[in-house]
Amino acid sequence: MQKITTYLWFDNQAEEAANLYISIFKNSRIVEVQRYGQGGPGPEGSAMIVTFELEGQRFIALNGGPQFTFTEAVSLYVDCTSQEEVDELWARLTEGGGEEGQCGWLKDRFGLSWQIIPRRLQELLGNPDPAKAQRAMQAMLGMRKIDVQGLVDAAG
Missing domain, CATH: 3.10.180.10 (2,3-Dihydroxybiphenyl 1,2-Dioxygenase, domain 1)
Structure with missing residues (x-):
């Protein structure tokens, strides 16, 4: 695992973005998707954190809400x-x-x-x-x- 990973804050599009990015770059994949449970704060079953790789570089995407852009x-x-x-x-x-x-x-x-x-x-x-x-x-x-x-x- 790489020592430093870029962490990206999305409103609610982390999984959509990760899927777009892996469709564009070769040698890319979704590593893991963690989903919100009953306790929220996101809708149950929606992606909370999506870990993905682009050309071997790992990224983590969070559906954290609209506070940051x-x-x-x-x-x-x-x-x-x-x-x-x-x-x-x-x-x-x-x-x-x-x-x-x-x-x-x-x-x-x-x-x-x-x-x-x-x-x-x-x-x-x-x-x-x-x-x-x-x-x-x-x-x-x-x-x-x-x-x-x-x-x-x-x-x-």
């Missing part, structure tokens, strides 16, 4: 190897009410923030030629979903 102060960063992966994840995570953000950020329909970032972006931003790196940065700042070819073209 997600903010961009915490996001899940996804290292993408290709534009195709960026495109697929972007589409899947924004469908059903998600919101596009700037610079590769988005919120899924549950309000959780994700960074869908192609590996090539880091290479371009770390270019030893500062002018090329700056042009790539400026191009990225004008994007929502990251377009790798657009970055390459801008960097020159």
Whole structure:
């Protein structure tokens, strides 16, 4: 078991969210679902805690009620190897009410923030030629979903 696990607070959509996430990412699964009993505070039989893994990384999701919501102060960063992966994840995570953000950020329909970032972006931003790196940065700042070819073209 990993030493530190990300714990996500949902209103009442923990199981729905976990099922969406495991349908998107390979090597993912629901590990355990603990359900509320007669004593509540959630409806009897509904998910209380859902433990799941995405690409081997464990997460715990709680149906804790509406007191707390997600903010961009915490996001899940996804290292993408290709534009195709960026495109697929972007589409899947924004469908059903998600919101596009700037610079590769988005919120899924549950309000959780994700960074869908192609590996090539880091290479371009770390270019030893500062002018090329700056042009790539400026191009990225004008994007929502990251377009790798657009970055390459801008960097020159």
